[in-house]
Amino acid sequence: MELLLGDNPFFGIDHLSQDRARKRMRILTGYEKISDIMKFVAELGVRGFVVSTHPQLKHLVKHMETKTNLLELYDFYPILPYAQGYVSKVTEKGVINAMTEILSIGSNRLGLKILFKGSTAYLSKDFEKLLQTLIDVELLPLKSVKKKVIFLHDVVTDLAISLGMKKPIETFMQHIEDQYNLEPGLVTKNFPKLIRKLEEWDIKTPTIMTSFNPIGYQMNPSKEECEKFISNNKVIAMNVFAGGYLKPQESFQYISQLNLKAVTIGISTKEHAQDTIDSFKKFIN
Secondary structure, eight states, rough: OOOOOESSHHHHTTSOOHHHHHHHHHHHHHHHHHHHHHHHHHHHOOOOOEEOOOHHHHHHHHHHHOOOSHHOOOOOEEEEEOOHHHHHHHHHOOOHHHHHHHHOOOSHHHHHHHHHHHHHHTTOOOOOHHHHHHHHHGGGGTTTTSSSSSEEEEHHHHHHHHHHOOOHHHHHHHHHHHHHHEEEEOOOOHHHHHHHHHTTTTOOOOEEEEEOOTOTOOOOOOOHHTTTTTTTOOOOETTTTEEEEGGHHHHHHHHTOOOOOOEEOOOOOOOHHHHHHHHHHHHHH
């Protein structure tokens, strides 16, 4: 079982407390500090980095590329699209202005190609092409990094399975395979329902990222039901500390009993990294 580093603390994301998120963000102000923690974590044997396509990610990647050797050390696991950013833009600027800003990615040749494709898709209401365009736009800042699995955000995954819409998931997976020659993955908060829908739609089950923790936090419909679907699937566990509610020891003791591919965790300090990774090695390896 592999341990992966998550980016939430780096960008001030906390599922239980915004105040705590802001405090962590103050501690981690500056890409130099983030890079320093990532170097320390890499020295402890963690070489996977799960990232949302947050607006600050491109600046962090640029810093890593020009100031460090971290891009050689880490494999990236991007989760896209950055749903929160799109909702905010549409709310603030309206659909047309929001799409114009999202698709305005620069004057380079690849950027213009994507911009033209996306604009045409929007005008023709071809949402399949639009989804492909959003994928291409969000992956542009990551063109220089090593990518392992590219995940579809749970907002899109869970909406698709709730509405019985096969096409968004099928389009995403095919585009990642055909355009990037990489493995697609799906993030979900409805693990059993997703597996059942993929079987119904005759879609090969990819790597799934979903919640697993001792108290069943964000495990729908129940912890027991989610556990039944692990054995025959490639699963990466997230929310293993239930948003910071649980200690690493109790979480990893539970996780050690499950047949998981990997676990993703957020780390905000070197001390936190040392304690967490030591605990993981104690229970998992």
